[in-house]
């Protein structure tokens with residue numbers, strides 16, 4: 001499994017007949033798993049999509065220093081987009097620049113958020129009018 005949220009999960013299997021009724025005697029097993037992050041538990045997942053030349057959000061918020069998993073869904077057929085994070089709209093410092101994908105396509109970016117809380121900036125590098133605040137808190 002990918003993109004499993006942090007926390008406790010139960011995984012269960014049960015043996016059944018072809019019609020999905022349980023075999024008798026019952027045969028099943030359950031395991032409890034805890035999905036954690038690193039020692040600080042600082043994992044976060046965000047999703048963003050692009051459609052009709054616009055992102056579906058103008059704000060992305062992540063914890064400071066988090067290991068970010070960003071699922072990006074480009075729904076614009078034949079149009080290349082990415083998501084890139086900079087220090088500010090002046091883009092004097094690049095924090096992360098995601099690979100450009102041509103829609104319809106979904107991709108997963110992973111990067112580390114700045115350790116310093118504040119309001120940063122994200123945009124599509126191909127279409128900088130697609131942008132918003134990348135908030136680190």
Ligand SMILES: [Cu+2]
Nearest residue numbers: 081124126127
């Ligand atoms: Cu774009």
